[in-house]
Amino acid sequence: MLKKRMKMSLILSLFAALFLVLGACSNANDENTENKDNTEKTEDKENMEGMDHGNMDHSSSEEVPEGLKEAKNPTYEVGSQAILETDHMEGMKGAKATIVGAYDTTVYTISYTPTTGGERVENHKWVIQEEIKDAGDDPLEPGAEVTVDAAHMEGMDGAKAEIDSAEEMTVYMVDYTPTTGGEEVKNHKWVTESELSPEK
Secondary structure, eight states: OHHHHHHHHHHHHHHHHHHHHHHHHHHHHHHHHHHHHHHHHHHHHHHHHTOSTTTBOSSOOSOOOTTOEEOSSOSSOTTOEEEEOOOSSTTOTTOEEEEEEEEEEEEEEEEEOOTTOSSOEEEEEEEEGGGBTTOOSSOOOTTOEEEBOOOSBTTTTTOEEEEEEEEEEEEEEEEEOOTTOSSOEEEEEEEEGGGEEEOO
């Protein structure tokens, strides 16, 4: 009887110790999750403040891909101003833009998985003919598998992508100040004609 009691007592003690350990692990996990959530929120906020649609570079070089032809009769001439009607990035829609380049090319939306890992990006706007590796001169068909030769966003350069849509049109490179405040964005690539409206 005494042996049974001692055995029972020992089992109960072990269970109590186990619950304490599990409770401590659970609290530590909760704290880790909370810390991780806070870190992620901070990172998300930082990305939102200086991003393009995820991790897109707002400002970029004024250099354009080799072989890109300037538009002969653009609706919005270089040096003119227009209003942005698109929201590729926070603070873009409604901002006043200065046209710094106008080019005739084939414009694509693409879906790709970043080379840095992470979720697949669907229907990214925009990549142009001259930013697709070994694209040649002929427009590519939707569904074509390509390699991206542009770094609009982190993990884009060198990524394997699928063409979602293709259209020949004029694209613009613009400077603008976000409506949410902050520094002027220089040489943003690209905006299409339908994403601009005349300055009122």
